[in-house]
Every structure is written in structure tokens, then in C-alpha cells.
Amino acid sequence: MPSSISRALLFGAALVTILSSTAANAADLLDKIKADKVFTVATEARFAPFEFVEDDKIVGYSADIMVEIMKALPGVELKRLDLPWQGILPGLAAGRFDYVVTSVTVTPERMKAYHLSAPIADATMALLKRKGDATITKPEDIAGKAVGSQAGSAQLAALETFAATLKDKGGPVTVSTYTDFSEAYADLGAGRIQAVVNSLPNLLEAARQRPDVFEVVLPTFGPKTYFSWAGRNDADSASLNALMDTELVKLNTSGKLAELQKKWFGAPMELPETLPAAE
Numbered sequence: 668m669p670s671s672i673s674r675a676l677l678f679g680a681a682l683v684t685i686l687s688s689t690a691a692n693a694a695d696l697l698d699k700i701k702a703d704k705v706f707t708v709a710t711e712a713r714f715a716p717f718e719f720v721e722d723d724k725i726v727g728y729s730a731d732i733m734v735e736i737m738k739a740l741p742g743v744e745l746k747r748l749d750l751p752w753q754g755i756l757p758g759l760a761a762g763r764f765d766y767v768v769t770s771v772t773v774t775p776e777r778m779k780a781y782h783l784s785a786p787i788a789d790a791t792m793a794l795l796k797r798k799g800d801a802t803i804t805k806p807e808d809i810a811g812k813a814v815g816s817q818a819g820s821a822q823l824a825a826l827e828t829f830a831a832t833l834k835d836k837g838g839p840v841t842v843s844t845y846t847d848f849s850e851a852y853a854d855l856g857a858g859r860i861q862a863v864v865n866s867l868p869n870l871l872e873a874a875r876q877r878p879d880v881f882e883v884v885l886p887t888f889g890p891k892t893y894f895s896w897a898g899r900n901d902a903d904s905a906s907l908n909a910l911m912d913t914e915l916v917k918l919n920t921s922g923k924l925a926e927l928q929k930k931w932f933g934a935p936m937e938l939p940e941t942l943p944a945a946e
Contacts, residue, residue, distance in 0.1 A: 696765060701742075706743050708765060709750050709763075710725055710750070710768055711769045711847070712769075714770055714847075715869070716728055717869070728930075728931040729896075735923060736914045739914050751847070756781065760781075768896050770787075771894060771896060772822065773893045773895050773942055782899065784911050785915040786895055787896065788894040789893060789894070789936045790821075790867075791866065791889065791890075793806075793865070793887045794862045794864060795855065795862060795863045796855070796884055798881055805886070806886070807833060809862050812841070812862060815851035816844065816863065817848050823842070823844060825892075829888055843859075848869065866892070893938065919938055
């Protein structure tokens, strides 16, 4: 019969074996994606020209970028889930998919909560109005008017912050929220609201699609802002996050991102290789 010391040694050895086996089986996320041969990402496919549905397929700027990035994952299938924006970042945190490939506006709060990728596009805020509306010629003219944006978005937060500065300049802004921007554009076109706040590239696309109905109000307002993608900010996701960042920087420095920006936005954008540090 083993002594108490021998039993302790045997127990310790067994515990080390169990922990080593668990660690070996807990491959990181990128290893799991390669082993399963499926990379599952979340997208809000109602954000043209970044991501939208055409002929039952998700297409757009981000889809073209992913065609290039998937070359770094040979043999792996890309599975894109089309989800409402309001559930995407919570779903990422809950582990319901591997990564977010949709336009995530960079904010200090999101930089602390998630791993935000290298920038993919400019996201500076602007206004869309009905064509010919002479009462709005600059962003400050929304004082006293009804303005819409998407619920839970950085664009809505920017609108609310900007509106707070206009209280003494023509009356409070009446803010309307929508599940997605297509609903806000519909209300703008119907005259139920007088402007929509979104990022400049999206508004340029909306005006391009319906030039007889909409026009963009310039200049932009608020600080310079960027779109990125998002991963979980944990050790298991670190190698996947690093891969995505590396590939995006390669596409930026090679000029491929600029080529895709010309295709989808009509002009290239100047983007930093990395995001500024969160404040």
C-alpha cells in the first residue's frame, strides 16, 4: 500500500497529466478554424456599399476584402451570418461566431471591450437631407429639426453628442432611432424626418443610388473616425486577430484596399495602418 507521500506524488502526477491534456485539447481559435475548415463571421448586410445582399449573396467592399484575406486560409470555408447590428457585438462576446466582418465604427469604449482591427475605411460623420432642402446647408442647421440614425450605433451617439451642442442655436434636435439605416432613409424620403446621420461613405452611396431624392450635407462633423472589424479581446483569439490585422495592413500598403475603395466608393481613402490608442 503506497505511503501518504507516494499517494500525493501520484495524485500530483495525475493532475499534471490532466491539465496538460486539457491545454493540448484547448487549441486557440485560429487553430480550431483551420482544423474545422470553417471561419464563421457576423455581418449586418444592410450597410451598402460595405455589405449588402444581391442575388441572395452578401456582396460589397467587405466581401471583396475577405476574398483576398481567405487566401491566407487555404481550404477554409468562409461562413457569413447576416444578423441585426444590435446583436453583433454582444454575439461576438458570447462566442456565437469567430469574428465580426461588418463596419464597426471605432470608439474608445469598443477599443477597450474588443480587439478592433486595422482600419478598413473612413467613418467620419455627415448628414443626408432631401434634395433641394434649403433649410439645411451645414450640420448646425439640424437645430430644431427631426433627425434619424440607427439604434445602438456610434452614429446615433455622435448625433446625440452633436445635438446637445445645438440646444441654444435654434431649438432641440428631435432624434428618431431605427433598426437599420434603410428605414431611416425611407422616412427621410417620405418627409417624416429632415436628415439622417451616418458615416460619409454610406451617405454618398445613398445619394448615388437616389440622386433625385437625397443629397449629402458637407462638411462632415465630429472627430476623424474609422471603420474596423472586431474580434474577442482574449488569449484564444489573439492569433486570429493578428492574422486579420496583418492581412489588412498588407492590403493597405499594397494598394489593394485603395483599388477596392475606388470600385465601391469612387475614390481611395487615406487610412493609418493602426488605430490610435484608446483614450
